[in-house]
Amino acid sequence: MIEMMKKALEVEQIRKTYVGGVEALKGIDLSIEEGDFFALLGPNGAGKTTLINILSGLVSKTSGKLSVHGISIDDDAAQAKLRVGVVPQEFNFGIFEKVLDIVLDQAGYYGISRRQAYPNAKKYLAQLGLWEKKDVQARELSGGMKRRLMIARGLVHDPKFLILDEPTAGVDIELRRGMWDFLRELNRDKGVTILLTTHYLDEAEELCRNMAIINRGEIVASGLIRDLLATMEDESVILDLDHAPDEGALSDLAAFHPRIIETSLEVTINKQHSISRLIQLLSAAGLEALSLRNASNRLEAYFLRMTKKEDE
Ligand SMILES: Nc1ncnc2c1ncn2[C@@H]1O[C@H](COP(=O)(O)OP(=O)(O)OP(=O)(O)O)[C@@H](O)[C@H]1O
Ligand SMILES: [Mg+2]
Known part of the structure; x- marks a missing residue:
């Protein structure tokens, strides 16, 4: 018997028209299999963050369907959200809050107590090189450290699906490679499905298996990166x-x-x-x-x- 590939994400005909009339997404279809490492690419303003913000509940969709691990966000947004960790493009933590508190408080959002969340917070902050900074106010972190803090926060509830919106923007080469190793391990060893947006195409090629290119709110290419590149003749x-x-x-x-x-x-x-x-x-x-x-x-x-x- 052929086992059906399970989907981490299924997006059907998602549209988003912002108040004021900008059509950010014009009917997007996207499907990501469990265990995949997927790149969502596109120029500035293409609609990447809009799609991710719809997924995390920050932005409401105009129409279309979206489900995470088979759970529709319209039927059960809370259950769908439990399965996803989102690392947003913009820093959105309180800058006067302490590093460890930022990670622990996020757990509360998923109904996990600070005490229950502590081992994970410690593990991920340590893996991302931030454990020594746990009692430091977020405003004292460098830009690259803030990015890593956002990743630790996105993982506190051990989601099976991690979405990262430009996680390596403004991160130096050495740290970026460290982040690549961290994400690869998460995907390969822990089986976490990863969706990543980036403007560094070498990064997408290095890390990801499948990709979609979005341009002006429409998907213009999608599939295995290897196959798509093979269509390039010259x-x-x-x-x-x-x-x-x-x-x-x-x-x-x-x-x-x-x-x-x-x-x-x-x-x-x-x-x-x-x-x-x-x-x-x-x-x-x-x-x-x-x-x-x-x-x-x-x-x-x-x-x-x-x-x-x-x-x-
Ligand atoms: N809150 C908003 N209100 C109105 N228009 C918006 C809003 N947020 C984004 N847009 C518009 O929607 C379109 C898509 O923006 P989005 O942020 O999704 O692009 P992006 O692909 O993430 O770009 P970037 O690579 O620069 O992050 C753009 O034209 C943008 O100006
Ligand atoms: Mg964006």
Whole structure:
């Protein structure tokens, strides 16, 4: 018997028109399987936070259906919310409150006492490197620490589904990598489904399996990141050569649209004009390729293609 994949999130035809008339979501469909690591991508103002705020109950939807682990937010918002942890884009804790209190008080929102919540608060604050700061007022934390505090707070009730709205915005490279490891472990070892928004596409590619791209309130692409990238035929590649080529030596390479940048060469490769053919031609022209890399992040190129402004 084939077991049906369970859904952590199901969104059907969600619309949101804000007071004043902005149509932030124009009928969104989205489905996330349990255990997935999912990227919700889109340019500024696309509607990502609106969707997440509808999920967390901060914003009311205009129409459509939404369920978490099979529980509709219209039927039982409280039960649905218990299963989700949300880490919002904007810091929204009291800045004069102490770090530990912020995490413990959040538990009350789920009907969990401070005493019951203490072990989890301690565990997550420690894992996120904030336990020494537990008695410090939130206003004394750095921006990166505040982000991590919001993650600890979002996990205090051990949700099976964690939603993070730009968790790594303004976080330095080293801390970001630490956060990646933390989230990966949560997903892989604890089976927590994760939905993440980010403007760092390398981050989405590194962490996530599936994605949806939202543009002006509409989903313009969704599926396995690997499959979506495979639809990109042309790829821009940079080769470092053993010496600077002259234009004449590259006449046989015209199909690759070569562009010389000192001792490097930027080319376009695809199925018809493969990298191995290129290396052959370079070798025939007396040039040796020392190294090879992508000219731009592939997901970035895909994203730009899918979210291109109509007037461009
Ligand atoms: N409270 C509000 N009232 C009116 N319009 C709003 C409100 N919140 C957001 N909007 C509008 O809704 C649209 C979607 O905004 P949203 O914050 O969901 O985008 P986003 O994808 O999260 O963008 P970003 O990447 O900048 O965070 C934008 O046009 C925004 O101006
Ligand atoms: Mg946002």
